[in-house]
Structure formats: C-alpha cells, structure tokens
Amino acid sequence: MKIGSAIFQRSGLCLAVGVLLTVASTAGAQTPESACAADSLYLISPKSVHLDFQTTEPLGMVISWPNLDISEATCFTLRDTTGLGFPVDVSGGFGDQVDRVFRFTTLNSGVIGSAQGAPLRFTWTHQGSSRNGAFEGVLNLANNGGFWRYDAQSQEWSQLNQGLPLTWRQVNVVAFAENPDGDLIAALTNGSTFEIGPVGLFMNQGAGWTRIAEGTFNSSTLVTRLATSPVDPATFLVGTKTKGLFLTHDGGASFTQLTTQLDPGFEPMPNQFPVRSLVWSGNSIFVHVDNFGFFRSNDGGAGFSRVPLQVLENLDAEIQVLVDPVVNDLYRDPVRPNRLLASLQFHGVFESTDDGATWHDLYGDLLVANPDVTGEWINNALSCVTSDADPDVIVMAVAQKGLYRTTDGGLTWQQTNLAGQSNLAKVTRVRLLADSANPEVLYALEDGFDLLRSLDYGATWERWDGAPELATALNFRNAGTADGDILLATYAGGVYQAGSVLNLSDTYTSGTSPELRSLDLGLMMSFGSGSVEPNDEFRLVCQTFQGWAVWRSPSADPEHPVLIGLYDLVNPESCQEGYCGGPDILPIPRCFKEKRAACFSGTDAGSDTLRFFDSEVYNGFSYYYSVTTFDYGNTALTTVENTTNTMLFSPRWQGDENSLFNGTGNQSFVQVNLGAAPDTGGDEIYVFPNPLRPGAGLPGFEGRSVVFTNLPQDSRIQVFTAAGDDVMELGPELMKGGQIYWNTENRDQQSVAPGVYIYKVVMPQREEYWGRLIVIR
Structure with a gap:
C-alpha cells in the first residue's frame, strides 16, 4: 500500500482515502531517575x-x-537507600497500570548471599490505597539452603543448587x-x-536441577x-x-x-493414602501408608x-491387643542385608533377621510398662542405625528424648548426649547415618539444631x-560413591548469590x-554483597501513564483538535457494552453520560496494537488525528478521584504548546471520499445533520451546512418550504462521491429561515425520494 492513498471496495462502493499512514516520532527519552524520584x-x-x-x-474511521x-x-527509582550497607539495583520496565510505591524491609541481619544459619528475608508491600489491588512478597537473600555435598577427600562442603x-x-x-x-x-x-x-519433582544429572513430571506433581x-x-536408573517411586x-x-x-492396589480387600478402604516411609533396598520395596498398613513388594x-x-497396642492395658504399627523409618543393614x-x-525399634518374614522387639530395658506412670513405656523412634563393625551396636533417635545406644543387641539401652542440646522437648525430627567409608563414624542430623x-x-x-x-534440615544420605561423601538436603533456607538478578x-x-x-511487574532487582541490619528499609517508586487520548481536528484547523x-x-x-466499532454494541439502560471507553479495543x-473507532466522520471531509498518553502525576498514595493534579498529555505534534513534553507526536491526515450509491437498490437516502443546529454538525461548517448522502449517480435535489415554495435546486454537478452538500442558502445566496423544509431527490433510474429537513437557528 502506498503511503498517501488507499482504495477500498465493497458492493460496488468505492472509497478513496488519503492517509499519511506512518508519522515518524521519537519515542521520547526514558524519564530520568531524578525526575521519577x-x-x-x-x-x-x-x-x-x-x-x-x-x-x-x-x-x-479506525x-x-x-x-x-x-x-x-x-x-x-529507588528511594531511601542512603545508609544501607549493601547495593541494590533495579532494571526493566514497570508493567502495572497503576502508580505504585513498594516498601522493602527486613527484621533479620546478616550478609547478602552468605551461608549463615539464619534466614535473611526482605518483605515488600505496596503503600497507599488497595483499591486497585494489593502487592506483597518476600525475598530470601541468604545462600544457606538447598543441597550440600561433603567431599570426604578434601573435607569440604559445596552446594548443588544450580538451576533452583x-x-x-x-x-x-x-x-x-x-x-x-x-x-x-x-x-x-x-x-x-x-x-x-509444593512445586514438584526435580532432577539433577550433573548440569543442574530441572523440573520433571509437571503434569503429575504440581502445586x-x-x-x-x-x-x-x-x-x-529410570525406575523410582x-x-x-x-x-x-x-x-x-x-x-x-x-x-x-498405586493406592488400593496395595491391598484391594482391605475394609474399610481409606479415602487418602499418606505415605510415611518408603525404602527400596535390594529386590524389596517397603512402604508404610498411614491408616492402611505396612507393605512389601518383591517384584x-x-x-x-x-x-x-x-x-x-498399649503396654499399660490389662488385655493386650495386637495392632499394625506406624513405621516412621526402615533401615537395612548394609553389611547384613x-x-x-x-x-x-510409640514402640521403639523392631528387628527382622530374615528379610522381613518375622519380627521381634528390641525393647530390652527401655520399653517397660510402669504401673505408676501411664505411658512410661512409650518411645517414638524416629530413625536408627547400626555399626558395620559390630551388629550389636544400635543407635536409636527418640522424639523428645534424644539418642539411645545399645551394645548388646537391644537388651539394655543408654541415653547419650546430644552435644549441647539441652531442651530435649525440641527433639522432634532426627535422622541417623553411618559413614560409608568409616564404620566407627556415625552422623545425627537434628532438625532445627545441628549436624x-x-x-x-x-x-x-x-x-x-x-x-x-544449618537452620533446618530433614534429609541426608551417603553418596552413591561409597567413599565417605555425604549428600544433605535442607529446608527454610535461601539459595541467593550476591549480584544475581531476580x-x-x-x-x-x-x-x-x-x-x-x-x-508481570517487569521489574528486575539485584542485591550486591553487603551487610543487612534489622529494620533496614528502602522504597521503590514506580510510575506509569494513566491512559490513552484520541484527538481529531478538521483539516482547516489542525492545531485545535x-x-x-x-x-x-x-x-x-x-455507557455501552461491546465494541462500538462492531455489530454487538449494546447501550446500557439509564446511562446519561457519554463515555468513550467502548470505542477502544x-x-x-x-x-501489541490498540484501536479506536470514530463514527463521526463524513464523506468528502479531511481530518487530522493524533493519539497521546495522559497522566495526573504520581497517584500511588492517593486515587485519581482525590488528586488535585492537572491532567497532562504527551505531544500531538512537534511543538505542541498544550503539552509539557518534547516529541514529534503522530498527527496524521486523512481524507474520506465515498463513491456514488448504485443506480438501483443501495442504502437509504438521508440528510445529515437533521435537525441542523447552531454549533453542531459537519466539522468546520457547524450549524451552516448539511449533506445528502447515499445518492446514485446523476441525482438532483430540489428543496421546498413546508408551504411548497421553491427554495433551492442542487444539480448532479455538485455531487462528490455519492453526496451533495448544501450550505442552507436559497437562490439569492441568503441563509434560509428556521423551520421545516421538504426535499425531493430525482434519480434517473429510481422513483423520486421525498424527505424532511428541520433547520434551527
């Protein structure tokens, strides 16, 4: 399509539109930080x-x-960063449609990106009215979480968090x-x-963590x-x-x-199947499902x-009843499979020496009923481990009691120290592990305390x-290399590296x-290495424009749109539902104030592209259009209704005196020229505006001119008073693209008086058409 003209055809109707399709304009410099602040x-x-x-x-017109x-x-832009012990940076573009001020604050202390024991969290919220929604978030800027690996040869720990x-x-x-x-x-x-x-399953094959099975394991x-x-390697549970x-x-x-398949005949079948413990060792799988049972698979x-x-069920009861236990953990002796x-x-540790065919308790002197103290016998075993060198040495972790050790296969038990843990009531999750390379070395991971x-x-x-x-950790295990390396997994920690972009x-x-x-707010933040103190805070001020404005002027007066x-x-x-440029537009009842939002799409x-529909264009006329943004200044802490700021606009053309901003704008010219109506049929003939009122009507000719439209070729119009007196005849030589314009003057070139006028349209191949025009002066 050539710039400057375009041809449209519909049902024999020809439309020639002269359009300046593209107007060069600088996008305008991004607002300087000093101005934004x-x-x-x-x-x-x-x-x-x-x-x-x-x-x-x-x-x-679209x-x-x-x-x-x-x-x-x-x-x-950032505010209130003076005095912070760390650098912070923001990049991107603000993607919300409302001005915002975000406040960042922390109650923690530490060094950004460090492997400290405590978290280092910044909370952030928006300030001001929540009328347009609220924002809240948390950033963990510590690097103390995720996965750790201990290399026995170098005796060093390293993290395995790439991809998280x-x-x-x-x-x-x-x-x-x-x-x-x-x-x-x-x-x-x-x-x-x-x-x-929950955020699913992840796999690390050496190059970093990637999510797998998203469709099955979701939030x-x-x-x-x-x-x-x-x-x-491809099979797991x-x-x-x-x-x-x-x-x-x-x-x-x-x-x-696998749910009911574990025991299809069980009654009553539970509605949920919580897996408490799961071990795959050798050819055997062991799984305990709460309220269902303890199961094994050999295939x-x-x-x-x-x-x-x-x-x-209860060692204090006079009548003893056998029940299925709750299995918290299962340990297979690596030396004695x-x-x-x-x-x-409740029941400490039970042992099987025939691969689970039969079981016996290792109560010894520990789980003994006391007639004077109900429940004295209860010991909630969390995990256990044996010595590779001596099968009679067993260490058991007991909830709220600590560690117990036996050297005679469970006949007698002694409580051991927990290296400084004085509050045994906090001992609720402990995992035990035997070193794969050194049989005399054992490890205890106490959640919330230490390794x-x-x-x-x-x-x-x-x-x-x-x-x-370690602030908190649940799991650790020997690495498959069996050389003393250990894999450890934490929770509640962060994996932030100083300088990384979020x-x-x-x-x-x-x-x-x-x-x-x-x-997507579109804001990318990074925090450099540095010290954070309690109650450190700063603000992020974000601004966007309020909306769009469309302007139109007649070609004769382009600077007054x-x-x-x-x-x-x-x-x-x-005041309308739907798009006013489409067939589905629907006025809303009892709506008296004209609004134009329905004409935008x-x-x-x-x-990527926005549109506005303008129905108030007329054949044979030329127009200038421009589109701008508008704003009221920063309204983050108030509302548009309550602001006293003046509405501001971006420039419509180079040197626009009504805009405070620089730019060439985008004012564009268009001329509408419709072809004549068909000789027979076609749309109904009418005159516009009707009635003709002062100050309204055709752009540049308000209150003075009307246009007869949808006219076939060679049409002639005769205008009469209501009494039948001849006023004016408009011949086919005045026709432009199916329209004839009349300046509402009589044959003596005098403006006609207000009143009702009758017009007759004489057409070569149609019957005469009669209509009425009202003129108000």
Missing part, C-alpha cells in the same frame, strides 16, 4: 498511527497505534534420592513450612518420600501426602498410581503384600566442625491480590 513521569506518544475507514457497518515499550513509557529459582522465599527439600547413575531426584516446596507450597500434590531402584504411591519405569515420563512394585509386623530395623511410633558426628560408634557426639550452619513478580506471596498474581476518546487504564468507563495488558 520527584514524582514526574515524562509522557511520550506512540511513534505512529494508522488510519483505516471501516466499510462494513457501522461505518467509521485509528490504530502500537503499544508503548514500558521501558520507555514508565519509570521507577533464586526467587523462592525458601527452598524446602522434602525428600530426595540418588539413582544408580548418580542422578539426584528431589521433591521441593517453597512455602513458609516444608509442607506448604496440589505434596511429595513425602522418594526411593530409587538399586539397578535401574514417589510417595505422596494423600495420593499414595507413584511408580515410573521411564525416568518420570509416565507414572502408575519391583508389580504386586504388594502386608508385612507381618504387629505390636501390642537380611537384617531390617523398623523405627516405630552432629560420633567417632566412637555413637557413644559420644559432638558438633561437626566445618559443617554448614524477577520481583516471582516473589509474590498470598498477600498479593488474586487478580494480580499473574501480572477536539478530544474524542479517553481511556483510563485503571477505571475505563463506558486492544487495551488488555500485553496487547
């Missing part, structure tokens, strides 16, 4: 506008323009396992506790346990909080869910049977010097309004 946003106009006459009903680049049209999102408020490793190839599989959450905010499925096949087991043989591409999960393990130790709720080590088969314990400062939108919490949680369309991005108002966030 002073609550001033530099308004810019679209680089160009495109004008098309719509030849289908309803007829009118003005379209490209959306603005938010990095140019918005601004943001830096924006999570905390990285919670709920469960993890290692397959025969050394690949790691982990179940993660990112909520305020390790049971909140509604909390994973509790993982177990891998000892021989097949996933235990969940409510949905039972999931088995894959193809590395997580597909899964088979890789194809079939399951109940494990014949039962305990006395037929030996199993089950850590039970302990024993160098004498569990007789004494000490804090492990050189280990990471997308602020990825740090939303539940305090962000639901309708805003999918909004009329505002014909205003779209407030925050509060678009319209493409205003949704992320739209």
Whole structure:
C-alpha cells in the first residue's frame, strides 16, 4: 500500500482515502531517575498511527497505534537507600497500570548471599490505597539452603543448587534420592513450612536441577518420600501426602498410581493414602501408608503384600491387643542385608533377621510398662542405625528424648548426649547415618539444631566442625560413591548469590491480590554483597501513564483538535457494552453520560496494537488525528478521584504548546471520499445533520451546512418550504462521491429561515425520494 492513498471496495462502493499512514516520532527519552524520584513521569506518544475507514457497518474511521515499550513509557527509582550497607539495583520496565510505591524491609541481619544459619528475608508491600489491588512478597537473600555435598577427600562442603529459582522465599527439600547413575531426584516446596507450597519433582544429572513430571506433581500434590531402584536408573517411586504411591519405569515420563492396589480387600478402604516411609533396598520395596498398613513388594512394585509386623497396642492395658504399627523409618543393614530395623511410633525399634518374614522387639530395658506412670513405656523412634563393625551396636533417635545406644543387641539401652542440646522437648525430627567409608563414624542430623558426628560408634557426639550452619534440615544420605561423601538436603533456607538478578513478580506471596498474581511487574532487582541490619528499609517508586487520548481536528484547523476518546487504564468507563466499532454494541439502560471507553479495543495488558473507532466522520471531509498518553502525576498514595493534579498529555505534534513534553507526536491526515450509491437498490437516502443546529454538525461548517448522502449517480435535489415554495435546486454537478452538500442558502445566496423544509431527490433510474429537513437557528 502506498503511503498517501488507499482504495477500498465493497458492493460496488468505492472509497478513496488519503492517509499519511506512518508519522515518524521519537519515542521520547526514558524519564530520568531524578525526575521519577520527584514524582514526574515524562509522557511520550506512540511513534505512529494508522488510519483505516471501516466499510462494513457501522461505518467509521479506525485509528490504530502500537503499544508503548514500558521501558520507555514508565519509570521507577529507588528511594531511601542512603545508609544501607549493601547495593541494590533495579532494571526493566514497570508493567502495572497503576502508580505504585513498594516498601522493602527486613527484621533479620546478616550478609547478602552468605551461608549463615539464619534466614535473611526482605518483605515488600505496596503503600497507599488497595483499591486497585494489593502487592506483597518476600525475598530470601541468604545462600544457606538447598543441597550440600561433603567431599570426604578434601573435607569440604559445596552446594548443588544450580538451576533452583533464586526467587523462592525458601527452598524446602522434602525428600530426595540418588539413582544408580548418580542422578539426584528431589521433591521441593517453597512455602513458609516444608509442607506448604509444593512445586514438584526435580532432577539433577550433573548440569543442574530441572523440573520433571509437571503434569503429575504440581502445586496440589505434596511429595513425602522418594526411593530409587538399586539397578535401574529410570525406575523410582514417589510417595505422596494423600495420593499414595507413584511408580515410573521411564525416568518420570509416565507414572502408575498405586493406592488400593496395595491391598484391594482391605475394609474399610481409606479415602487418602499418606505415605510415611518408603525404602527400596535390594529386590524389596517397603512402604508404610498411614491408616492402611505396612507393605512389601518383591517384584519391583508389580504386586504388594502386608508385612507381618504387629505390636501390642498399649503396654499399660490389662488385655493386650495386637495392632499394625506406624513405621516412621526402615533401615537395612548394609553389611547384613537380611537384617531390617523398623523405627516405630510409640514402640521403639523392631528387628527382622530374615528379610522381613518375622519380627521381634528390641525393647530390652527401655520399653517397660510402669504401673505408676501411664505411658512410661512409650518411645517414638524416629530413625536408627547400626555399626558395620559390630551388629550389636544400635543407635536409636527418640522424639523428645534424644539418642539411645545399645551394645548388646537391644537388651539394655543408654541415653547419650546430644552435644549441647539441652531442651530435649525440641527433639522432634532426627535422622541417623553411618559413614560409608568409616564404620566407627556415625552422623545425627537434628532438625532445627545441628549436624552432629560420633567417632566412637555413637557413644559420644559432638558438633561437626566445618559443617554448614544449618537452620533446618530433614534429609541426608551417603553418596552413591561409597567413599565417605555425604549428600544433605535442607529446608527454610535461601539459595541467593550476591549480584544475581531476580524477577520481583516471582516473589509474590498470598498477600498479593488474586487478580494480580499473574501480572508481570517487569521489574528486575539485584542485591550486591553487603551487610543487612534489622529494620533496614528502602522504597521503590514506580510510575506509569494513566491512559490513552484520541484527538481529531478538521483539516482547516489542525492545531485545535477536539478530544474524542479517553481511556483510563485503571477505571475505563463506558455507557455501552461491546465494541462500538462492531455489530454487538449494546447501550446500557439509564446511562446519561457519554463515555468513550467502548470505542477502544486492544487495551488488555500485553496487547501489541490498540484501536479506536470514530463514527463521526463524513464523506468528502479531511481530518487530522493524533493519539497521546495522559497522566495526573504520581497517584500511588492517593486515587485519581482525590488528586488535585492537572491532567497532562504527551505531544500531538512537534511543538505542541498544550503539552509539557518534547516529541514529534503522530498527527496524521486523512481524507474520506465515498463513491456514488448504485443506480438501483443501495442504502437509504438521508440528510445529515437533521435537525441542523447552531454549533453542531459537519466539522468546520457547524450549524451552516448539511449533506445528502447515499445518492446514485446523476441525482438532483430540489428543496421546498413546508408551504411548497421553491427554495433551492442542487444539480448532479455538485455531487462528490455519492453526496451533495448544501450550505442552507436559497437562490439569492441568503441563509434560509428556521423551520421545516421538504426535499425531493430525482434519480434517473429510481422513483423520486421525498424527505424532511428541520433547520434551527
């Protein structure tokens, strides 16, 4: 299409439109930080506008323009950063449609990106009215969480967090396992506790963590346990909080869910299947499902049977009843593979020496009923471990009691120290581990306390010097290399590295309004290394323009355009439903104030092109159109209704005196020339405006001229008074594109008096057409 003209055809109707389709315009410099900090946003106009006459009903002009680049049209700046002990930077473009001020604050202290024991969290919220929704988020700027690996040869710890999102408020490793190839599989959450905010399964094959099986393990499925096949890297089991087991043989591409299949005949069948413990050792799989039972599979999960393990329900009761126990953990002796130790709720440790066929208790002198103290016998075993060198040495972790050790196979038990843990009531989660390379070395991971080590088969314990400062951790295991390397997984920690860039939108919490949680704010932040003190705070001021304005002027007066369309991005108002440039427009009853929002389209966030429909254009006339942005200054802490600021506009043309901003604008010219109506048929003939009123009507000829439209070729118009007196005859030589204009003057070139006039249209191939015109002076 050539710039300057275009031809449209519809049903024999020819429309020639002269259009300056593209007007060069500078986008305008991005608002300087100093201006943004002073609550001033530099308004810019679209680089160009495109004008098309719509030849289908309803007829009118479609003005379209490209959306603005938010990095140019918005601004943001940091405030109150003086005195902070760390650098902070922001980049991108502000993507909200409302001015905002975000306040960042912390109650913690520490060094950004450090492996400190405590979290280093910044909370951020918006200030001001929540009328347009609320924002809230958390950033964890510590680097103390995720996965750690201990290299026994170098005696150093390193993190294995590549690929994990830096924006999570905390990285919670709920469960993890290692397959025969050394690949790691982990179940993660990112909520305020390790049971909140499931984010699925992840795999690390050496190059970093990637998410797998997103369709199966999503935000509604909390994973509790993982177990891998000892021989097949592609086969592993996933235990969940409510949905039972999931088995894959193809590395997580597909899964088979196992719930009632564990015991189809069980009554009453539970509605949920919480997996508490899961072990895959040798050819056997052991799984405990709460309220269902303890099961075993000897064929890789194809079939399951109940494990014949039962305990006395209550040692204080006169009548003893056998029940299925709750199995918290299961340990297989690596030196004596037929030996199993089950850590039970209430009942300490039970042992099997025939690979689970029969079981016996290791109560010894520990689980003994006391007639004077009810429940004295209760010991909630959390985990246990044996010495590779001496099978009679067993260490058991007991909830709220600490560590117990036996050297005679469970006949007698002695409580051992916990290396400084004086409040045994806090001992609720402890994992035990035997060193794969040094049989005399044992480890105890006490959640919320520390990582302990024993160098004498569990007789004494000490804090492990050189280990990471761990706030909270649930899981650790020997690495598959069997050389003393250890893999450790934490929760509630961060994985932020100083200087890394974060997308602020990825740090939303539940305090962000639901309708805003999918909004990309477009703001990228980074924090350099430095010290953070309690109550450190700063602010991020963000501004955007309020909306769009469309202007039109007659060609004879281009510097005095009329505002014909205003779209407030925050509060678009319209007295119509639908799009006024389409056939589905629907007026709203009892709506008396004209609003033009319905004539805009493409205003949704992320739209590349916006449009406005103008029905008030007339054949044979020329117009100038321009599109601008408008704003009221920073309204983050108030509302548009309450602001006293003046509405400001971006420039419509170079040197626009009514705009405070520089730019060439985009004012564009168009001329509308419609072809004649067909000789027969066609649309109804009419005159516009009717009635003719002072100050209204055709642009530039308000109150003076009317136009007869939809005329066939060679039409002639005769105008009479209501009494039948001849007033004026308008011949076909005056026709332009199916229209004849009349300046409402009689044959003596005098303006006609107010009143009712009759007009007759004489057409060569149609019957005469009669109409009425009212003139008001």
